[in-house]
Amino acid sequence: MMLNEKYEKLKEYLLSLESVAVAFSSGVDSTFLLKAAHDVLGDKVIAVTAQSCSFPKRELKEAEVFCANEGIKHIVCKSEELEIDGFRHNPVNRCYLCKKEFFQKIQVIAKENNIKNIVEGSNTDDNGDYRPGLQAVAELGIKSPLRYTGLNKAEIRELSKKIGLKTYNKQSFACLSSRFVYGEEINEEKLSMVDKAEQLLLDMGFNQIRVRIHGKIARIEVCEKDFPKLIEKETREKIVPKFKKYGFTYISMDLQGYRTGSMTRTNA
Secondary structure, three states: OOHHHHHHHHHHHHHHOOOEEEEOOOOHHHHHHHHHHHHHHHHHEEEEEEEOOOOOHHHHHHHHHHHHHHOOEEEEEEOOHHHOOOHHHOOOOHHHHHHHHHHHHHHHHHHHOOOOEEEOOOOHHHHHOOOOHHHHHHHOOOEOHHHHHOOOHHHHHHHHHHOOOHHHHOOOOOOHHHHEOOOOOOOHHHHHHHHHHHHHHHHOOOOOEEEEEEOOEEEEEEOHHHHHHHOOHHHHHHHHHHHHHHOOOEEEEOOOOOOOOHHHHHHO
C-alpha cells in the first residue's frame, strides 16, 4: 500500500470511531495521530497527557503548546507511576502496570467528556519489541490506529513532514523509568538525576540520547556520529561536573551507542 493510501486509510478509520481521546505524549507518533484525528473529527477529539515525575517537564510543555496552537481540548491527568503498587521495584512488567493505570484514568475522562473511543500511538515497529504496555492496550480495548493502518516510524516521520509537523525529526523518547535496569528501585531522586542529565545533553546539541542509570553510574548513549563530540575535552569538562552535581559518581560512554531497548537486552 502506498504511503498516501495508508494516510487516507488512517483518516477513514479515525472518522469511523466518531470521537476519540488521544493518549498524547507530544512525541512523534502521538502528535501525528492527534493531528490526523483532529483534522477529521474536529472538536470530537480531546488530548490527554499524563503528568508524573517520569515525564519531563519539557515534554509536558510541548504538549500544552501544541494543543493550544491547534485549538485542541487538552486534559493533563496526574498519573504518578511511583504510587502504583510494585512499580518502584521496577519489575519486568513495569510498563504494563503504568499503561493500565493511565488508560483506566483516560477511560474515566473519556466517559466524562462523552468520548466513545480511546486511541494511542504505537506503530508497527513496536510489534517486534518487548512491549508489555501493549498488553494493557489489548486488555482495555484501546485502539491503535497507526498499527491498524500499517504505519511504521519512518513513514510517520515522512507524513509528519508532509503535513507540516515540527515533530517529524524529533528524537525518539520513552518514559524516564525505561533508563533503569529491571529490579533496581525507581525513585524521585534517580528520575530527577536522569532527567537533568538528559536535558543537559539536549541543551548541548545532542539529539538522540539516553542516560541509563546503574546505581550511581551514568551510562551515556549517543548516536555513533556524535561519538567524537562526546569525547572532546571541552564537552567532557562540561558534562562530568554537572553529572556529579546531579548525584552520579561515575560517568561512562556506551561504545555501542544509542539503541532502543538496551535495558531489555541487559536483563534478557
